Amino acid sequence: MTEHESNNLNDNLPNDTATSLPEGDEIAAEQASADDKPVYRRGIKSFVIRAGRLTKGQEQALERKWTEWGLELADGPIVPSDVFGRAAHTVLEIGYGMGQSLVEMAVQAPEKNFIGVEVHLPGVGSLLNLAEEAGVINVRTYKDDAIEVLKLIPDNSIDTIQLFFPDPWHKKKHHKRRIVQTEFAQTLRRILKPGGIFHMATDWENYMEHMIEVMDAQAGYENIAGSGQCVERPDERPLTRFEKRGQGKGHGVWDIKYRKAD
């Protein structure tokens, strides 16, 4: 029986789903071998697997919908139009959290295909639940590290990539864990269609500056707002849970968009 055919949800769980690494220990281990190389490296993750059990609803949504809507790394490279059975504007969202805004966008744009990538399994269960409740059929998801998923996406195949409120890694010594780095930016450029858009949002000013610094330095991208600038908050981005929480605390929010040069 392949992983895809399994009916037992636990057969499909990532090995490390139930463990929560003490962040300090993990970082210390990485620091020991990494301090002299300030670039993005294999093995340094942009996330820490959070403890947290699946709710009954999330678990049942995974059992009901994973075979139909889940995408597996083990199945290898994908052709987005084959995944959905139709060629359409394709949006890839990295780190969708609990999936509210992704589902909302899928409801608002039934003509588009949406591929989500989220490493936190309760979030994946939540997305499937919400998508089923909303009656949308244009969402598929991976439950893996986006860095691994991106290797399976063909060149010039995605119209829009969304990265909303990525983990900010506030401390300077953790900045190397931020997902927006040169190698990541160039991988996204590879999979974007010419003219395709990479849309980021953050409520952490220093991460906004980091995003712009990394992205403005990339060959093959154009900052839509002009070098060093953010765009106005676009209507198409629904208010996420994180943004709502930030607003309550009086935080700013910055949207940044880059176009892949033709």
Ligand SMILES: C[S@@+](CC[C@H](N)C(=O)[O-])C[C@H]1O[C@@H](n2cnc3c(N)ncnc32)[C@H](O)[C@@H]1O
């Ligand atoms: C701060 S939360 C924001 C969630 C959501 N975008 C929102 O605005 O509510 C960042 C999310 O990115 C996910 N994440 C971080 N690094 C990831 C990676 N390499 N691959 C997949 N998901 C990742 C985390 O699990 C977390 O759910």
